[in-house]
Amino acid sequence: MSAQAAETLELDELVARIPDGARLALPPDYSGCAMAAVAALIRRGARRLHLVGVPALGFQADWLIGAGCVGTIETAAMTLGEYGLPPRFNAAIKARTVRIMDATCPAIHAGLQAAEKGIPFLPLRGILGSDLLKHRPDWKVIDNPFAGDEPGTGGQDPIVLIPAIRPDVTLFHAARADTHGNVWIGVRRELMLMAHASRTTLVTVERIEDTDFLRDERLAAGTIPALYISALAVARHGALPNGLAGEYPADSKALADYVSAAQSAEGFQRWLSEGVLAAAPDRTSARVPA
Amino acid sequence: MSASPPQQPSGQIATLSTSEIMIAAIAPMLSGLRHIAVGASSPVPGSAALLTRALSGGRTRVSLLGSRQHNPFTDGGRELFDCAAQGRIDAFFLSGGQIDGAGNINLVGIGDYPETKVRYPGSFGSAYLYHLVPRVILFREEHTPRILVPKVDFISAAGTSPPGEYRPGGPHALVTGLCVFHFDRPRARFRLDSLHPGVTVEQVRAATGFDFAVAEAVPVTPGLDAPVLALLRGRVAMEVAETYPAFAANTWGIGRGS
Numbered sequence: 001m002s003a004q005a006a007e008t009l010e011l012d013e014l015v016a017r018i019p020d021g022a023r024l025a026l027p028p029d030y031s032g033c034a035m036a037a038v039a040a041l042i043r044r045g046a047r048r049l050h051l052v053g054v055p056a057l058g059f060q061a062d063w064l065i066g067a068g069c070v071g072t073i074e075t076a077a078m079t080l081g082e083y084g085l086p087p088r089f090n091a092a093i094k095a096r097t098v099r100i101m102d103a104t105c106p107a108i109h110a111g112l113q114a115a116e117k118g119i120p121f122l123p124l125r126g127i128l129g130s131d132l133l134k135h136r137p138d139w140k141v142i143d144n145p146f147a148g149d150e151p152g153t154g155g156q157d158p159i160v161l162i163p164a165i166r167p168d169v170t171l172f173h174a175a176r177a178d179t180h181g182n183v184w185i186g187v188r189r190e191l192m193l194m195a196h197a198s199r200t201t202l203v204t205v206e207r208i209e210d211t212d213f214l215r216d217e218r219l220a221a222g223t224i225p226a227l228y229i230s231a232l233a234v235a236r237h238g239a240l241p242n243g244l245a246g247e248y249p250a251d252s253k254a255l256a257d258y259v260s261a262a263q264s265a266e267g268f269q270r271w272l273s274e275g276v277l278a279a280a281p282d283r284t285s286a287r288v289p290a
Numbered sequence: 291m292s293a294s295p296p297q298q299p300s301g302q303i304a305t306l307s308t309s310e311i312m313i314a315a316i317a318p319m320l321s322g323l324r325h326i327a328v329g330a331s332s333p334v335p336g337s338a339a340l341l342t343r344a345l346s347g348g349r350t351r352v353s354l355l356g357s358r359q360h361n362p363f364t365d366g367g368r369e370l371f372d373c374a375a376q377g378r379i380d381a382f383f384l385s386g387g388q389i390d391g392a393g394n395i396n397l398v399g400i401g402d403y404p405e406t407k408v409r410y411p412g413s414f415g416s417a418y419l420y421h422l423v424p425r426v427i428l429f430r431e432e433h434t435p436r437i438l439v440p441k442v443d444f445i446s447a448a449g450t451s452p453p454g455e456y457r458p459g460g461p462h463a464l465v466t467g468l469c470v471f472h473f474d475r476p477r478a479r480f481r482l483d484s485l486h487p488g489v490t491v492e493q494v495r496a497a498t499g500f501d502f503a504v505a506e507a508v509p510v511t512p513g514l515d516a517p518v519l520a521l522l523r524g525r526v527a528m529e530v531a532e533t534y535p536a537f538a539a540n541t542w543g544i545g546r547g548s
Contacts (some may be wrong), residue, residue: 030356054367055367055414055415056330056411056412056414074415075412076412076413077397077411077412077414078411078412079411079412081329081330081331082536085409089409090339093399093404093405093406093409094405094409095409099404100404102398102404102412102413103412103413103419104413104414104415104416104417104446105367105371105415105418106368106371106415106418107416107417107418108369109366109367109371110368113368122417125375125418125419125421125422125456126418126419126421126422127417127418127419127421128448128451128455129447129448129450129451129455130413130417130445130446130447130448131398131403131444131445131446132413132417132446135403135404148361154476156454157454157455157456158454158455159417159456169406187364187366188366189366190363190366190367191366192366193367193368194368194485218382244494245358248393
């Protein structure tokens, strides 16, 4: 292993890098969710996490909320798609046990882009007149200082400013890392944005390949360089029960079973004890000796 | 245009499902556009967009979120939004847990925010795209006073903007399981444009919680002529099934038994 490579850890060591209260950026269900790591985070008993959905959240957030790990959820949407409403999220909103910061997709992207550029905010069109703005005192409206230069603006042109979103940690799952610690994400470039914007990026992968993705032009453009990767852990089938594009489909029965179990707090606790707390993480199988 | 359905195919219409009538109502609104984007959970608009593309002879581009085969974006989740702000997207589709007579939509919940009694998924990109995409078509099959309300409990995205605000986009029409409303932007008001087969104006009034204008004569929503219907149920249905397998199975029996 070369000197600059990201650390390779066991799953439990990886999630130990996510402190209580961390602002934790997570992808939506279709984009590579580190479900095995989320289960490990629940076993560790994480608390007061501030989840940032990039730009929406699903099963992993519902698990974490149900397990009492979440203080705040900042997202453009919370959805389980065709599996129905997210039961623990909805219960937590009703019981006021989590704080919700409703956003809109491009505002999440813009906040991360500001962080990526190391600047305090980005302006964004639209949003004016939405009640989102009333409930997001951190979003500001100014008059476009360049409006005088643009025809038809009358010199005013109000525009919304979105503050930088700088997550403490980004956590996701990908198919492939290499022995230099580079992570291939293909077309899922919001994962690149998240890694650029975050202080720490933790990634679980199906396998670590004995190669250097950056030497292959065809792979390099879809690769997050090790520069942005803090640590890796191998987790075979680490996105299950969600799917991983190009690797395996979602386990739709397991997802549907979760939704029916989690309709009540008791059902969720039973699911948790049997499915998450009882499970020993798969530590070894695909690790390439480095 | 060849893409437009005929005006009075009354013999055909009885054979269409409600989803197909909605697809038939949306498709002519898309005819001739360069680039149609379709967001999450939008199988009916997605079908109308893919049908329009199939009829366009390659002139219309469709970007279907959630699809691997019909999605050209390579720069992550931001790209759709950046495209929209540049004017590269001509049409988009939004729905709502509540929609009001001023074109405001609510995707957040019912009751006093944030302690909503009923929580919807959230606003997604609506608060932005509603302002930037020139032709936003609202769709919601359930047409009841519960959905179509006098005033939404939470404005995810506002139907209109005061003068002086940058607003190239906004609502164009609202397509439900009963009818088609056109949105009159200067008046910030819907106008009943057509009734689906067998539906009356009185029925629409009773099912709608907001006031709306009614044209002198309200035609029946045009259906699809036989070749277009065959295209929808054939090639387009297969394309839709890639992203919306459950919808394609329920609507057209695609993939049943496999």
